Amino acid sequence: MDNFDAVGVLFNDFSIFANLHFKREIETLSEVNFDGYEKHQDDHDKLLLKLEDLRKIALNIGHVELERERLYNELVSWVFEDVIKLDLVFKSFLMEHGYTYH
Ligand SMILES: [Fe+2]
Numbered sequence: 001m002d003n004f005d006a007v008g009v010l011f012n013d014f015s016i017f018a019n020l021h022f023k024r025e026i027e028t029l030s031e032v033n034f035d036g037y038e039k040h041q042d043d044h045d046k047l048l049l050k051l052e053d054l055r056k057i058a059l060n061i062g063h064v065e066l067e068r069e070r071l072y073n074e075l076v077s078w079v080f081e082d083v084i085k086l087d088l089v090f091k092s093f094l095m096e097h098g099y100t101y102h
Contacts, residue, residue: 011055
C-alpha cells in the first residue's frame with residue numbers, strides 16, 4: 001500500500017470511528033434528556049459532510065506540501081469543532097447526571 005492508498009484507508013477508519021462516537025454521544029444525550037441533542041445531531045451531520053469533503057481533498061492533493069499542511073489544519077479544526085466547541089455545551093450537564101464521558 002502506498003501513501004496515496006493509506007490516506008483513503010485512514011479517512012475511512014476515521015469516518016467509521018467518528019460515526020460510532022457521534023452515535024454513542026447522541027444516545028447518551030437522548031438518555032439523559034438533554035434539550036439540545038437534536039441540534040447536536042444536526043451539528044454532527046454537518047461535521048460528517050465536512051469530513052467527506054476533506055476526504056475528497058485528501059485524495060486529490062498528492063504531494064503538494066502547502067495543500068497537505070492546509071488539510072492537516074482543517075482536520076485539527078474539525079476535531080476541535082466537535083470536542084472543544086460543541087461538546088462543551090453538555091459536559092457539565094452530563095457530569096451533573098453522573099456520567100463520565102470520554
Ligand atoms: Fe459531539
